[in-house]
Amino acid sequence: AQSVTQLDSQVPVFEEAPVELRCNYSSSVSVYLFWYVQYPNQGLQLLLKYLSGSTLVESINGFEAEFNKSQTSFHLRKPSVHISDTAEYFCAVLYALNFGKGTSLLVTP
Amino acid sequence: DSGVTQTPKHLITATGQRVTLRCSPRSGDLSVYWYQQSLDQGLQFLIQYYNGEERAKGNILERFSAQQFPDLHSELNLSSLELGDSALYFCASSLSGNYGYTFGSGTRLTVV
Numbered sequence: 001a002q003s004v005t006q007l008d009s010q011v012p013v014f015e016e017a018p019v020e021l022r023c024n025y026s027s028s029v030s031v032y033l034f035w036y037v038q039y040p041n042q043g044l045q046l047l048l049k050y051l052s053g054s055t056l057v058e059s060i061n062g063f064e065a066e067f068n069k070s071q072t073s074f075h076l077r078k079p080s081v082h083i084s085d086t087a088e089y090f091c092a093v094l095y096a097l098n099f100g101k102g103t104s105l106l107v108t109p
Numbered sequence: 110d111s112g113v114t115q116t117p118k119h120l121i122t123a124t125g126q127r128v129t130l131r132c133s134p135r136s137g138d139l140s141v142y143w144y145q146q147s148l149d150q151g152l153q154f155l156i157q158y159y160n161g162e163e164r165a166k167g168n169i170l171e172r173f174s175a176q177q178f179p180d181l182h183s184e185l186n187l188s189s190l191e192l193g194d195s196a197l198y199f200c201a202s203s204l205s206g207n208y209g210y211t212f213g214s215g216t217r218l219t220v221v
Binding site: 034036042043044045046049090092097098099101102 | 111113142151152153154157165167199201208209210211212213214215
């Protein structure tokens with residue numbers, strides 16, 4: 001069975017500070033991993049994905065995630081966050097139709 | 110615009126009533142997924158259809174049902190509504206799960 005665990009339900013951070021949102025997965029087969037973002041009053045949008053190849057994947061808005069097989073993790077990072085990054089972030093593993101419980105990122109001035 | 114269309118955007122109805130939520134998937138996508146999002150339960154998978162056939166079932170109540178039509182649009186039927194059914198209902202579609210899902214903007218259901 002495949003599943004993901006998001007370790008933090010809420011992450012408050014100041015603007016321009018770095019942030020890490022943690023995600024651990026469990027899977028007995030090859031994994032494809034995703035991060036989705038949900039801005040207030042909107043649906044989920046695909047942020048980035050790992051399918052194969054380089055273990056470091058990046059999004060267009062400065063987020064990156066690293067697939068770490070030994071630690072079964074796929075943490076999401078950004079070196080400097082903006083107010084506009086305030087949103088709910090969901091981790092997901094392929095074929096795991098259930099997403100993680102989400103991490104609420106709150107960026108304040 | 111994600112390409113996945115959900116109607117209506119908002120729905121207010123009374124307890125005991127029945128409603129139908131509609132989803133048109135992104136062009137070319139064969140799979141449709143339904144999710145319920147509430148503050149206390151988070152994002153819950155309800156059901157998946159692939160090219161007209163039920164593919165997977167999650168935490169979907171017996172009062173709820175869904176179907177996918179030949180033109181690939183899908184409907185989620187909710188009956189005997191209760192206050193606790195108030196939530197955001199999302200539809201997502203995909204061609205292949207390898208590339209992730211594309212979500213609609215959701216239908217906000219309020220049961221009063």
